[in-house]
Amino acid sequence: MITVKHLSFSFGTNWVLKDINFHIKGGEFIFLSGPSGAGKSTLLRILHGAIPLQRGHGYVAGFDLSKLSSRQLPRLRRAVSVVFQDFKVLSEQSVRDNVALPLKVMGVAKDKIDRRVGAVLRGLNMDNKFDLLCKELSGGEQQRVAIARAIVIKPKLLLADEPTGNLDEELSLRLLEIFQQFNKHGTTILLASHNRRLLPKVEQARVLGLKNGVLATE
């Protein structure tokens, strides 16, 4: 699913990632741990195509990151979903519209969109909040909307960048359970977090530790 070889990245003269090498198989649950400033977010942004690869090679869900054209980028993003710490939901739109967005972009028929969105939101216990605006939701609910939007397209790979960063312990654990469920259904999960207390909660998870831009597998 993901293969990274000798990946390095710098912002100017500041080397954020140094000679990173790892491989993630399909269906794995990976924790990318490390303190703030270790380079976790930068690595995820590279894997999602948000910033271009500078040195090395990266293959994500069948896409070669070093040869990614502007036409291929949207296709990569339809295969690889991402969840952020700050949710990135459209606050002035409803829960339903937010979750339906990726399906509309893909040109899915309206009745199919309604069925899928309904199923995903029910799975996340959000079925009574379809028509509420996202700005009317709590932090945990908004994060669930972001997750729903990420998984409604049934991605091969889900990248999560500090998804529990703005949530309390209880919500964080619930979120982890949701991720575990998706992982059981075959979605590869790469979850970046500086919260080491979450690591033991997912038994089958593998940990990649990042410190000062250098990777060590724990």
Add this chain to the structure above:
Amino acid sequence: MFIILRLCRQGLRELRVNICSQVMTLVAVTLIVFLGAMFILLMHNIKIQLYEDQGDISFELYWDKTLKESEIKRQWQMIKQFPSVSSITTYTPNKALKALSKTLHESVSLDWLKSSNPLPPTAVVTVKLTPHAAKKMVQEYKSRFEGMKGVKKVHFNPLHAQSTSSWISILHRLVWPFTVVLAFIIGLVIGNTFKLSHLSKREELEVLKLVGASRWYIQFPVLFGAGIQAILSTFFALLLLKLTQIIFLDLLNVPPIWIEIEFLTFEQIAYMVGLLTFVSIFSSWLAIRNY
């Protein structure tokens, strides 16, 4: 084709989001276009008045008295058909004598001159000059009239032709550069207004990019919406302009001014719509080109 229609519908739907912001943009652009259109209307009417007041020249033609009257009358008919001839006033020798008598307020009897009338057959021909070719036209008509059989003398005021060219030249040299600069400034203001109006869309465009929307899917509805807003703004601005014209129509249509304010031509309106639509779409594209 179907995808383009879908994206157009999406663009129209997006105009309903943040309706306050869209209305403010529409009002701002409408007022700016209205001000620009007022200036164009003013220049348009100044130009019309200039052409009407300065754009005519009168030639006085004097025929040989020995030429047959039928031949002279035939030539008068021919002159009437010349292009750009707006009017011709003709005088047979007797008619010329009567006109002279009238100018002397009939205080002096000129009946004794009837048998040996010294006045030649005369015509006063008014020609409408084309502003850019005034001098050339004057020379051409002078040569044409002088070449006509029996025409002994052609008289005109050369300073009049000069004056016409000068006024037109002033209009073009002074006004057109000013118009271009004004159009540029208006374009900048409108462009900036559209750019700022898209700030509120940033969040949505970021998310669209995130979920894998293609560049076309993101940009086309925004550009289409901007085009629609530009057309609507121009429409409302022209409505306001028409209302202004109706209100002020008779303001200058009084003696001795007699100036009727004319509305813009279809060509001018088409240019306005085209230019504004281009500016709005281009400035919107500048605002969202990285998405």
